[in-house]
Amino acid sequence: MTDTRATHDDWAATAHTLSQALPYFQRYAGATVVIKLGGHAMGSDEAMRSFARDIVLMRHVGVNPVIVHGGGPMINAMLKAQGVESTFVGGKRVTDAATIEIVEMVLSGLVGKRIVQAIQAEGGQAVGISGKDARLMVCEQTDPALGFVGTPVECNPGFLTALQSTRTIPVIAPIGTGRAGETFNVNGDTAAGAIAASLRADRLLLLTDVSGVKGEDGEVISEITPEAIRALTEDGTISGGMIPKTQTALDAIDGGVRAVVILDGRVPHAALLELYTQGGAGTLIRGQR
Numbered sequence: 001m002t003d004t005r006a007t008h009d010d011w012a013a014t015a016h017t018l019s020q021a022l023p024y025f026q027r028y029a030g031a032t033v034v035i036k037l038g039g040h041a042m043g044s045d046e047a048m049r050s051f052a053r054d055i056v057l058m059r060h061v062g063v064n065p066v067i068v069h070g071g072g073p074m075i076n077a078m079l080k081a082q083g084v085e086s087t088f089v090g091g092k093r094v095t096d097a098a099t100i101e102i103v104e105m106v107l108s109g110l111v112g113k114r115i116v117q118a119i120q121a122e123g124g125q126a127v128g129i130s131g132k133d134a135r136l137m138v139c140e141q142t143d144p145a146l147g148f149v150g151t152p153v154e155c156n157p158g159f160l161t162a163l164q165s166t167r168t169i170p171v172i173a174p175i176g177t178g179r180a181g182e183t184f185n186v187n188g189d190t191a192a193g194a195i196a197a198s199l200r201a202d203r204l205l206l207l208t209d210v211s212g213v214k215g216e217d218g219e220v221i222s223e224i225t226p227e228a229i230r231a232l233t234e235d236g237t238i239s240g241g242m243i244p245k246t247q248t249a250l251d252a253i254d255g256g257v258r259a260v261v262i263l264d265g266r267v268p269h270a271a272l273l274e275l276y277t278q279g280g281a282g283t284l285i286r287g288q289r
């Protein structure tokens with residue numbers, strides 16, 4: 001006779017987990033959550049399916065998810081395939097006319113549509129757009145030396161709220177428009193922060209390749225204030241690639257986002273762990289309550 005005891009125990013544990021999550025389902029019902037999905041965090045097809053299923057689950061329990069994605073590794077691969085060489089100024093890629101065409105093609109086309117297809121395969125409804133659509137993200141040139149790299153100066157989220165009213169999940173490529181109609185490449189974290197602020201989002205989740213902000217002892221800090229972020233940056237504890245991420249968090253909070261979480265997007269179900277468990281995941285950053 002087949003032993004079904006283990007299976008029964010597994011399902012009982014699942015039911016218990018769902019029951020424990022009820023207060024969090026209630027807490028986030030109706031909330032807008034902006035999620036930055038990085039190129040590396042997309043990982044394999046299985047990782048993409050898992051992420052898409054989590055997003056559809058969030059939508060079904062009342063969250064309004066907004067996805068902003070990157071795609072650095074995909075852009076690098078396409079530039080190499082097209083024989084377009086990159087030059088760098090201060091460690092940042094110069095985006096000339098040939099490069100911006102490829103960047104837009106990869107982000108708005110290949111990457112964005114892959115995410116949309118994955119969400120719809122799990123039963124959700126999604127649409128891929130960029131910051132150029134409906135003038136969602138108006139930018140100014142960041143630095144003439146960098147070419148078509150932009151900094152958002154104005155966001156117009158009306159189109160996003162209209163999509164949310166139809167239960168449609170926006171999947172946004174970080175491509176902005178200039179006031180004269182130029183096309184600008186925007187850092188994905190920066191774009192996510194600007195869009196989250198324009199929506200006054202309850203949460204901005206930055207899915208990265210690290211487990212969160214680490215303190216002087218090298219351990220991940222579970223919750224931290226903007227003031228502490230600035231202090232750790234001044235003394236060098238926060239350094240390197242974490243600085244622009246924490247700055248994005250501070251700017252988003254200043255712009256009206258309730259809280260920002262920096263977490264490891266390679267961890268399965270990272271977004272669900274953050275929203276629907278007591279321990280959360282990664283580092284939560286929010287102003288003084």
